[in-house]
Amino acid sequence: MEYGLHDVVQMKxxxxxxxxxxxxxxMGMDIKLKCLGCGHIVMLKRREFERKLKKILENA
Known part of the structure; x- marks a missing residue:
């Protein structure tokens, strides 16, 4: 799946x-995500992010 900086994604x-x-x-070895509901920031390893990613909602 192709994703980039400032894309909006949906997790499982x-x-x-x-x-x-x-x-x-x-983006880097780790991927930092910001919740668009409450503003909470989470950092995941790229491999873990790709496993938990469901789909890309909006491209930047």
Whole structure:
């Protein structure tokens, strides 16, 4: 799946705040995501991110 910086993605499990929309704010060996519901920031290893990614909602 092709994804890039500032894309909005959907993960397999929703965030506890109830939203399932995340923005990619940093890419490298790790990927930093920002919840678009509450603003919480999470950092995942790229391999873990690709496993948990469901689909890309919006391209930047």
């Amino acid at each position: 499990k929703p965030h506890p705040c109830g939203t399932n929309r995340w923005e990619i704010i940093r």
